[in-house]
Amino acid sequence: MSAELGFLSLLLALGCALLQSYAAFTKTPQGLALAVSASRAQAVAALASFLFLLASFAASDFSVTNVVANSHSTKPMFFKIAAGWGNHEGSMLLWAMILSLYGAFFAQFTGRKSVDGRFAIGVMGLLSAGVLAFIALASNPFWRQIPAATDGRGLNPLLQDIGLIIHPPMLYLGYVGFAVPFAMAMGALAKGTIDKEWAKRSRPWMLIAWGFLTWGIVLGSWWAYRELGWGGYWFWDPVENASLLPWLVGAALVHSTLVLERRGGFPGWTVLLAIITFSLSLIGTFIVRSGLLTSVHAFAVDPARGLAILIYLLVAIGSAMALFVWRAKSFEADIHFTPASREAMILVNNLVMSSAAAAIFLGTLYPLLIDAIGAAPLSVGAPFFAATAIPLFIIGMAAMGLAPLAIWRKGTLMQALGQSRFALGIALAGIALTIALKPGSLMGPLAVGAALWVGAGTVTYGVKQRKMRWTLDQWAMVLGHLGLAIAALGMASTALFSTEVSQAVKPGEIVQLGKVQARFDGITGVRGPNFTAERAQISLLGEDGKVSRTLYPERRFYPASGMPTTEAAIDSHFLGDLHVTVSALTEKEGEKTIVKGWAVRLFYRPLIGWIWVGAALTGLGSLIGGFGIGWRRRRQNQTNAAQPQGAS
């Protein structure tokens, strides 16, 4: 039953979405009230639809095609339910549900308060209607099959991980969240004017979306570190790049909106950034879900559906761009500022973020382009992105360390630098130390210097402002910038100072890596809930020769999918991680594969944990800013609304 109820809820949500946008575009007061109610009903229906899908997965209803394809009776309950969104159809429904939720909250708290907001409610309804119609027509997760299957066909075992279970919802909260500033931008364009009020109303939504997107990316990277290969945390894989694009442009957007809010500057540019950010979010979804770019993430490849998504994408982006070209000319701002003012620093941020996004966009699509024109295939990988994006980021961070100390409008370089003496000293010391430790590298010392410069600059700002009562904006900035500095230091340190060793071993043999001594004690066979594994015991020896810790890396085999996976064992510390994997040395003799021995790989990655801690802090800062500012404004509005009543 739950599959039918789920589909009915989906259709109901679609109806509500259409009603919502129709009512919002009619110019009557009743229309607005109806649109807000419809947005609420749509959210409830979409949520119900998603829960009905999860219920089918929880009950292992093998008459539902999607459950058969993506679940298995032997899976633990937690992973059964999570399989509901670990596939194409389910994840599209999750996407649509999140869009509906954003739509309802936006209509309630922001949309109904202004003319452009009202138009935005209509746009949110149209965006929802498009996705819901696509799901109902081309990507129905509730499809039944007769006869029912006896069991499911499992799920990629790599996906059975807590990091990957929270990763898609978090990422989608980010991607989809940018629909709100997109809709607000359309509202401003339709209205024909834009002002500081627009920025005040939109910025909390941007911060919320950007914070969730940051967390989503962090979770994905943490998952890759623990599950894929040998502990790389970022592969510059097309799908990873796709999530980085809205993150970069979104970072430009939250900053340019700040200038619009404070000084009324960059209105046209801000609206354009809002459109591009959501467009890139859509393209990110499209790239993952169409299989256009083959990648490790393309677990569901279906070009026909890709075409439907592409049409949706062209209509959404195309109409937004057309509206922009038609109306944005009226968005003129005449603001004045010096080359070392806060505004100028934010412009450097915008420039760097846009150029980096362009580099990643180009690098990701270039192999396809080359393929399309029939030239010899080529790869664009980590060395290209590192060579292009890292120098840009270093330039951006040079401005970032200075920005909080630069004053609005008429800051001078002397004034900002005068306050940055401490930061400058720390950064130069870091550069010198890195050169001493790792001679011959150019970008490495500069990256370390840039990270320290931003970190120390942010601390300087905090110390200078310590006697004030901080606004939420200040908290958001300090946490965000500090987190980024910590993450950048972790990345630079991992790139510069990682060490590794791989060695064929016999039981009792010791593998040495720097000061680390790891003894291979042997292999035992173990059985998990839905896999079998060969588990190695690795004893880490202290300086006295005694065992200080024991690690158990595994080689797992999931019969349901026929895939072997490497489970690393990680000994995490504040200053770095020891990452241990074991692999079998095999030889084929005729049809049989014979295990000839074992090899152990040790990696030491200094400060790698700082990457996730720092980036998570950045996301937290953004979320505190977004939710906090939004909440305060709501309370203010309530008191403002209450006062005249009390007076009368």
Place this chain on the structure above:
Amino acid sequence: MRALLILMAALMLGAFVAPERPLGDPAQEARALNLFKELRCPTCIAQSIHDSNADIAGDLRVIVREQIAQGRTNEEIRNYLVARYGDVILLRPPVNGTTLPLWLGPWLIFLVGGGIVFVAMRRHRVKSD
């Protein structure tokens, strides 16, 4: 030649994984590790042979280490692999006519954007008051 034989043997036997041993000379081993990071694992999507645990990545690591031990330069090893797999083996695309837009595009945007910002800033200069 031996490398080619190993590669052919690996391809024929499918799952054969030669035991990987680091090179005795730490400087040579460091060179090998850096080279691994530039070479794409042919059966993977975006992973280098340094990051991948696919069998073919292991075979290529053996070949690279052997050639380094034989005293070949990085350039010679790259050329050797490009001759067999094409440019697609290199994660850093070579700079040539077809890749010029890729290498220059981002910097062009940065410079043109910077130029526009600079000109706009001069036009909107703060009146000294």
